[in-house]
Amino acid sequence: MSFFPDEVIIEVLARLPIKPLFKTRTVCKLWHGLPSDKYFVKLYNQVSDKNPMVLVEVHDSTKPNSSLICVDNSTGVSEFSLDFLRDKVNIRASCNGLLCCSSIAVKGVYYVCNPMTREFKVLPKIKDQNLTRFYPDSEATLVGLACDPSRGKFDVVLAGYQCAGSSRRPDKTFACLIFDSDSNKWRKFVSSQEEIFTHMNRNQVVYVNSALHWLTGSGSYILVLDLNFEVWRKVSVPDETRYGTGNRVYLLESDGCLSLIEISDTWMKIWVMKDYERELWHMVDRVSLGCIKGLVHGIFPIAQTGECVFLATHKQVLVYHRTSWAWKEMYSVQNNATLPLWFSAHAFRTSIFPCILSHTASALTKTKVKSGRKKLS
Secondary structure, three states: OOOHHHHHHHHHOOOOOOOHHHHHHOOHHHHOOHHHHHHHHHHHHHHHHOOEEEEEEEEEEOOOHHHHHHEEEEEEEEEEEOHHHOEEEEEEEOOEEEEEEEEEEOOOEEEEEEEEEOEEEOOOOOOOOOOOOHHHHHOEEEEEEEEEEEOOOOEEEEEEEEEEOOOOEEEEEEEEEEEEEEOOOEEEEEEEEEOOOOOOHHOOEEEEEEEEEEEEOOOEEEEEEOOOOEEEEEEEHHHHHHHOOOOOEEEEEOOOOOEEEEEOOOOOEEEEEEEEEEEEEEEEEEOHHHHHHHHHHHHHHEOOOEEEEEOOOOOEEEEEEOOOOOEEEEOOOOEEEOOOHHHHHHEOOOOOHHHHOOOHHHOOEEEEOOOOOEEOO
């Protein structure tokens, strides 16, 4: 190794998966300190940005618990686990290598974790339950995670219609709770909204330009939460998609830009917002769906870059290579799956996020089990 300059070695190590990278820390002092070095962390995260993955929760009717898989275009399919949380959770949002998960056993308990490094933080329990009691699964309508690696911080957003008094019916008051990792506290503000969100609209939240973006159920515009000023605003979608009939649209992120994918019976059109301030969209690709004709009605785009697009069907995960125009099946589930794969699929990428290094599993030592349920004391 003495033949190679340190700069070359660092470039090589920045392209390793996280588990092998952490194993190399025993080689020497230089390698041991890399995961906490600011320059290396920035380089590693920049490299991983170009390699998106799809995280899928697979529900099997023959097994008591669901399993997680990670689909990587370069390395294939690997098993995934959140057992280090020591709790049964639902994955609600994904951003820059971090996941936001909600506890199934204890309502109002949320985790933010880096599943690759197995580090996590238990967020302070939410006291205001009016926001989370109406929607199915007793959770907020919108859950967003905003992770900014350059600043070493993250925000968790829960938003939904408040319930008046003891009624389970919501009013038009749209409440928003924001957790700031710097202050380690929740803060709340309210506004008035009349939006409808389907499952995929809620699942596909995009964080770009210091704002979280959700596509409304009608697909006519995008609801945006500006985290710098804590205000909601609306962003228009391309006119061609707004006035189209029968086509489906999905909101994604592409190389740091807001992107929209429109799917019809025969075509997949990819739009990217090149000018965010003026809300100018450009169609960057138009893909024929003839070779997957039988799957078109049940296909959902999950993640993308300038080179490829990941899509999920009821039982498959596909990847489309934009340069070679080739389709490839990355994963297929057996016939005993109870839920479609697209129902619980999230865009994902590996990262080193040092802001949660100080939060260890000791946070869960206060956990007690009463009457068969795990409760955080």
